Amino acid sequence: MTELAVNDDHQRAVEALRRSYDAIPKGSPVRLAKRTSNLFRWRDPAQGPGLDVSGFGRVLSVDPESRTAQVQGMTTYEDLVDATLPHGLMPTVVPQLKTITLGGAVTGLGVESTSFRQGLPHEAVRELDILTGGGEIVTATRDNEHSDLFYGFPNSYGTLGYSLRIVIDLIPVKRFVRLRHLRFDSAGELARAMGTITESGEYEGETVDFMDGTVFSAAEQYITLGFFTDEAPYTSDYTGQRIYYRSIQQRSVDFLTVRDYIWRWDTDWFWCSGAFGVQNPTVRRVWPDKYKRSDVYRKLVAYDRRYQLVARVDRWSGKRPREDVIQDIEVPVENLPAFLDFFHEKVGMKPVWLCPIKARENWPLYPLEAGRAYVNAGFWGTVRIPPGQIPEYHNRMIEREVARLDGHKSLYSTAFYSRDEFWKHYDGQTYRRLKGTYDPDARLLDLYDKCVRGR
Secondary structure (H helix, E strand, O other): OHHHHHHHHHHHHHHHHHHHHHHOOOOOOEEOOOOOOOOOOOOOOOOOOOOOOOOOOOOEEEEEOOOOOEOOOOOOOHHHHHHHHHHEEEEOOOOOOOEHHHHHHHOOOOOOOOOOHHHHHHHHEEEEEEEEEOOOOEEOOOOOOOOOHHHHHHOOOOOOEEEEEEEEEEEOOOEEEEEEEEEEOHHHHHHHHHHHHHHEOOOOOOOOOEEEEEEEEEEEEEEEEEEOOOOOOOOOOOOOOOOOOHHHHHEEEEEEHHHHHOOOOOOOOOOHHHHHHOOHHHHHHHHHHOOOOHHHHHHHHHHHHHHHHHHHHHHHHOOOOEEEEEEEEEEEEEHHHHHHHHHHHHOOOEEEEEEEEEOOOOOOOOOOOOOOEEEEEEEEEEEOOOOOOOOOHHHHHHHHHHHHOOOOEEOOOOOOOOOHHHHHHHHHHHHHHHHHHHHHOOOOOHHHHHHHOOO
16 A cells, blocks of 8 residues: 555544544543553443544554654554564564554553663654544644643543554664573662663673563572674574573573564563463463463453452452552662562562663653663562451552652552642643643543542
8 A cells, every 4th residue: 555545544544533532422431442451450341432543553654764653543563563673673662562552652651671771662752643632633742832742641641632643763673682681699789780781871891772670589680681683593482382581590691583572571471471371381382372462361361350250269269369469660770679678578479570761851740850760660460468458458558669769650550549649749730731721621531530540
């Protein structure tokens, strides 16, 4: 299909969406009708029809000369990567899971192992076409009349508007990625090394292209460094029987194709596939490779959430109920050891994923200090609730500790802040000003109501 035809299709989709939006009665909730989700904020199904955004899932163009891509808001990173790699390019930051969308990563947040260099996914955005809560379609850039929306859109989670078209920067890649897994016996040593590499961009005199970490216990933790390379003596395959995160403990050096590196975590949803038995060698052999994907596991979790299968078994067997502890947080790199000490003692879940971040600009609704080194810690699972404690015991405790350590918590999952606490952390003053400008009739949900109250 020609670029002109693609753009014509996009315009028709825009016009259809505008008509659909205008047809929703005032006072009725506006929600997207999506087939997939990577959120872990559960809510009851919407009563009315959702806003059909199925026409916004395409890569409109890739320009190798300017190293940019023009992408519709519902395009998945899986499709975008497939479109850019043939040009020797990739997005600056590719969140770990294949079905995360560009619009989702920009209006929410995402990190990955290039974030110590490239910051957050929305920092690669050049311009956005946004359907605002007020029903207008505006183009926002860093320096036009809608720059306030451009900077306020990240971490607004669809409560100011929906992205329809995004222009993003790309970076060049090589065919392979060479990995080095460096073991550390203490969080202090690991944090110091992460901080040093984040600041210098190098390790042992070599430019580092990727960096993340895995904590298996307080005494066994790793930094994984990735280096682009044109040649590889072999490549490992973790899309079938072998499990990527286990290789971190077993190898000091490894090689992957660039595509397999980008999606190294998706096959086993980091390590969470173990909850479904997929890491058992017998189960793994009969589980089709095409279903070893994060979106498949997410659907299984949603099914269990709906029918409470695991909770029923626990009740029948007399076990204490479990609390979902599915969170990503950021703390300054110097405070990472204190957070991990707390986490090991009070929560005890393992492994934990680590990803260093250095934001390049200031973004008001998620106020990381530009140029300061932070580390994202991701932990996803369930923990038994101690006797006599409230159902959200661990999550509330984590929120308090993260705040104490000058950190922030991503809002893709459950949150329990009071209204005042929430707006203190996520710049309520700026948000209210943006809401009044771009959604004056409050047709879209308020960020607190959506992310904390679960509406």
